[in-house]
Amino acid sequence: METAFADYLDDFTRRDWEHLDPKAVTDPVRVAIVGLGWFAREWALPGIARSAFTEATVVTDVDADAVEAVAAEHDVTGVTPAEFRAGAVVDEYDAVYVATPNATHLEYVAAAAEQGKAVLCEKPLEATLDRSRRLVAACRDAGVPLMAGYRMQTDPAVRRLRDLLEAGVAGDVIHVHATMSQTMLGELGSDHDQWRLDSELSGGCALMDLGVYPLNTIRFVLGADPVRVSGRTRTNHEAFADVDEHATYRLEFPGGVDALCSVSQNAQHASRLEVTGTDARLILDPAFYEREDRGFAVVRDGTRVDVDFDQVHQIEEEFAYFGHQLLAEEPFHPNGTHALADVRTLAAIYESAETGRPIALTDDAE
Missing domain, CATH: 3.30.360.10 (Dihydrodipicolinate Reductase; domain 2)
Known part of the structure; x- marks a missing residue:
């Protein structure tokens, strides 16, 4: 038991899920961020940038000023929610991260699924069980992978x-x-x-x-x-x-x-x-x-x-896992x-x- 205990504490921050070489990634997963609240701005955007497997390319929010400011600061494309749902810049992203209020997750996830994009949706999935079931069904029916944003699982x-x-x-x-x-x-x-x-x-x-x-x-x-x-x-x-x-x-x-x-x-x-x-x-x-x-x-x-x-950057670890699994064509646990x-x-x-x-x-x- 002592050996097992010591073994698990060695190389404590190892990524036991990672087998792709992050240094060899030339085409990271391009992510559209839906929702530009404090968490997306202060944590998700830096986490995506720190991960070798992802990059942010598109942002949207109901706050037009926030979209303009973030797009300029991070050199990404900013669009309105209506433009995003209509697929105005659909060729500029491979996956969608949804970080809006719970009861609005479904509409954005359904739009991403219809566009054939992989989804990382913040938890809980939606505001009610019924809407959560519909959200999961939208991704399942469209054949797109859905990951829930349980960052603790990659810590x-x-x-x-x-x-x-x-x-x-x-x-x-x-x-x-x-x-x-x-x-x-x-x-x-x-x-x-x-x-x-x-x-x-x-x-x-x-x-x-x-x-x-x-x-x-x-x-x-x-x-x-x-x-x-x-x-x-x-x-x-x-x-x-x-x-x-x-x-x-x-x-x-x-x-x-x-x-x-x-x-x-x-x-x-x-x-x-x-x-x-x-x-x-x-x-x-x-x-x-x-x-x-x-x-x-x-x-x-x-x-x-x-x-x-x-210590690791929790959100970097989460997005690294998300991008890695997509590039490796492997399923998500959450x-x-x-x-x-x-x-x-x-x-x-x-x-x-x-x-x-x-x-x-x-x-x-x-």
């Missing part, structure tokens, strides 16, 4: 955590705890993300926007899907009157493994994932935010080992079917919060 710290669990370093997993919180209106600024406070656009706030991170990351590292959920949501402040401000939920996995998660859009900043097994605890702290370095620790028999490793399971689970947690009862999950036909 080396998360992948090493999964490796150690698979190697048995923690023993039998008993339970998982996760938390993710922020003062949304303070950390991101009062002029950002107001669409998240509109239930029609977001589908919810704390659970949809933050809760999906622990949910999907736990599914990924355990290699399993929850079979039953329960949850509670609450709102204390007028700014969040239309959505959930805080949420707590329990995921029951096969074998009786429980994951207990809490998220909030109006609490002190926190970001932690801890997996407790019979032999060890594996801890990511900080865990989930793109704007903070990840911490990785293993605690066994009273001894804590904090791993020192080179595909549409995988992402639908999260939307289905989030809907069940909301149902549990409304009814006060645990909800059993069933497979989706999609």
Whole structure:
């Protein structure tokens, strides 16, 4: 076990999915960016540029001033949403990244699918389960690949955590705890993300926007899907009157493994994932935010080992994986079917919060 533990910590930031030589890439995947909010401008555009497998060539947004400014700054083509949907510059991109409010994902993904373009869609897929199913169906029917934007799955710290669990370093997993919180209106600024406070656009706030991170990351590292959920949501402040401000939920996995998660859009900043097994605890702290370095620790028999490793640009890793898989003609792990399971689970947690009862999950036909 000691050998396995040491082996997984060597070359910590290795890309275990990469087999194409990034230095040999002469024609990277050309990406059209739909939605120019703060995340796309501050993280996605730099991440695409840093990746050897992708380059940004087209941008669009409902804000014409933002399109003009970003197009000039990054030397790319700017178009209106109507022009994008009509395929005005369809020959200038190979794939589409959708980073608009949740309830508008479907229209842009459907347009990209009709154009025969690969899609990277931010999570959750859409504001409702029905619209998420339609989004996945649009890509499936058009025969275009769809990846959901689960950047945690390409973060080396998360992948090493999964490796150690698979190697048995923690023993039998008993339970998982996760938390993710922020003062949304303070950390991101009062002029950002107001669409998240509109239930029609977001589908919810704390659970949809933050809760999906622990949910999907736990599914990924355990290699399993929850079979039953329960949850509670609450709102204390007028700014969040239309959505959930805080949420707590329990995921029951096969074998009786429980994951207990809490998220909030109006609490002190926190970001932690801890997996407790019979032999060890594996801890990511900080865990989930793109704007903070990840911490990785293993605690066994009273001894804590904090791993020192080179931090990566999370969004570079995500787009590198997206471009690599397209160039290699290989499938994505976080595909549409995988992402639908999260939307289905989030809907069940909301149902549990409304009814006060645990909800059993069933497979989706999609």
